[in-house]
Amino acid sequence: MEDTQNKHSPIGIFDSGYGGLTVLKEIVKKLPQYDYLYLGDNARAPYGTRSFETVYEYTLESVKRLFNKGCHLVILACNTASAKALRTIQQKDLPIIDPTKRVLGVIRPTTEIIGNYSKTKCVGVLGTSGTISSNSYLIEITKFFPDMEVYQEACPMWVPLVENNEYDKPGADYYIKQNLDNLLKQSKNIDTIILGCTHYPLLINKIKQFLPYELTLLSQGEITANGLSDYLKRHPEMETKCSKGGMIKFYTTGSEENFNSQASKFFGKEVKSKHINL
Numbered sequence: 336m337e338d339t340q341n342k343h344s345p346i347g348i349f350d351s352g353y354g355g356l357t358v359l360k361e362i363v364k365k366l367p368q369y370d371y372l373y374l375g376d377n378a379r380a381p382y383g384t385r386s387f388e389t390v391y392e393y394t395l396e397s398v399k400r401l402f403n404k405g406c407h408l409v410i411l412a413c414n415t416a417s418a419k420a421l422r423t424i425q426q427k428d429l430p431i432i433d434p435t436k437r438v439l440g441v442i443r444p445t446t447e448i449i450g451n452y453s454k455t456k457c458v459g460v461l462g463t464s465g466t467i468s469s470n471s472y473l474i475e476i477t478k479f480f481p482d483m484e485v486y487q488e489a490c491p492m493w494v495p496l497v498e499n500n501e502y503d504k505p506g507a508d509y510y511i512k513q514n515l516d517n518l519l520k521q522s523k524n525i526d527t528i529i530l531g532c533t534h535y536p537l538l539i540n541k542i543k544q545f546l547p548y549e550l551t552l553l554s555q556g557e558i559t560a561n562g563l564s565d566y567l568k569r570h571p572e573m574e575t576k577c578s579k580g581g582m583i584k585f586y587t588t589g590s591e592e593n594f595n596s597q598a599s600k601f602f603g604k605e606v607k608s609k610h611i612n613l
Contacts, residue, residue, distance in 0.1 A: 344578045345370035346563075347401035347409035349394070352380035353498070353594075354533030355412030356601035358441060361556030362410075363583065365564055370582045372404055374611065375598075377589030381494055382415040383463030383532075390465065394420035395428060396613045398438055407576045410563065411440045414531050414555075415463055418442060418471035437573060441555045444562030445529055446475035450483070452551050457484045457524035459550075461514065462531030464489045472531055486525060488518035490532075497534040498597065502541065511538065512545040519547065527551040537600065586611040 348359045352375050359373055376382075376397055382390050394416040401409050411417045417440030424438050449458055460472045467489040476485050492510040501507050519525060528550055530536060536554040543552070567574040585608035587594040598606035 344405045345372040347406035348373045350413040351382035353601045357536045358412035358556045361560040365560035368579045370578045373585045375587045377587045383465040387419045390419040409438045415465040418466045418469035450480045453527040455524040455526045459518045459525045459528040460487045460531045486521040490514045502537045530554045
């Protein structure tokens with residue numbers, strides 16, 4: 336049953352948990368006129384260590400729920416979901432569910448513009464184990480910039496540090512320094528690092544503290560917001576379907592209380608969510 340009263344058609348933003356709120360924050364800043372519906376699958380988070388099949392299954396369930404809530408356009412504001420589920424949903428599922436609906440991710444907008452930032456053509460990627468093992472950044476960057484060297488480092492402890500409020504405390508120092516050292520050991524020419532997880536903007540001050548020289552750090556919120564703005568300009572048939580009331584609704588598959596208390600640090604303001612079952 337489609338829940339589309341009053342032709343309300345928000346832009347859907349999906350994440351396995353809280354990190355996508357850093358993306359939504361930038362999208363709302365760039366495009367405040369639209370309605371948004373955020374869905375965090377907190378009950379089954381984290382996705383980073385789960386198999387391709389499981390991430391695909393969970394992501395598809397969440398996308399379908401957002402479609403049923405009236406969304407015609409859904410952004411996977413989750414690197415793991417973008418890496419492990421997006422292509423299959425776009426190619427296999429959308430033609431069957433509804434060929435007029437669209438699902439976009441956060442990896443492609445970042446990889447498309449990386450050439451504007453790196454002078455040495457040597458780029459580092461920091462991400463969850465799932466994102467790094469998928470090689471999605473490596474594949475997409477090579478597609479757009481075949482002569483670019485890409486170095487990757489999985490940071491399995493970074494998301495737990497953020498979610499346990501250790502991201503700005505001394506306890507985070509060891510893990511952040513270790514992962515940055517591992518990445519930069521791979522090449523002395525790395526001049527740009529992609530923060531390939533939507534939690535990592537909260538660690539940016541710590542990351543800068545342990546960089547031995549000045550690098551460009553790219554977080555995905557602003558890039559995704561610019562990419563969405565450009566997409567809507569290029570696709571007026573989709574833009575006209577998106578309702579414009581400046582409303583934002585938050586849903587979580589987990590505890591409303593937990594979501595609300597954690598979400599404010601990612602979104603930058605108080606959040607009130609509703610529980611939803613998938």
